[in-house]
Amino acid sequence: MNEPLILAAILILAAGTFSLRVAGPLMRARFELSERTRQLLSTAAIVLLAALVATATFTAGHTHAGIARPLGVLVGGLLAWRRAPFVLVVVAAAATAAGLRLLGVP
Secondary structure (H helix, E strand, O other): OOHHHHHHHHHHHHHHHHHHHHHHHHHHOOOOOOHHHHHHHHHHHHHHHHHHHHHHHHEEOOEEOOOHHHHHHHHHHHHHHOOOOHHHHHHHHHHHHHHHHHOOOO
16 A cells, blocks of 8 residues: 555544544534433443453453463452552552462463
């Protein structure tokens, strides 16, 4: 591909992304969602996030991630639930997974 075509593609994608970002606040005043719809959207966001966490926790590519990563995520999740500082959550989760792998746990 040549550079002008790549630049045009980038500009088109940037304009589309900006348009989608601006559309939400501009259209909010025109539509009124029912309380049931708001609850469903909130639940859908939580379910989507949980699915993303589960996928990232238990798989590595197309294979099982082993047990060290899920245990690290568990430690991080427990610390986050106990409202520990974010840096501590991340470091403890990483240290747990790294420590277990150092001990030979997959």
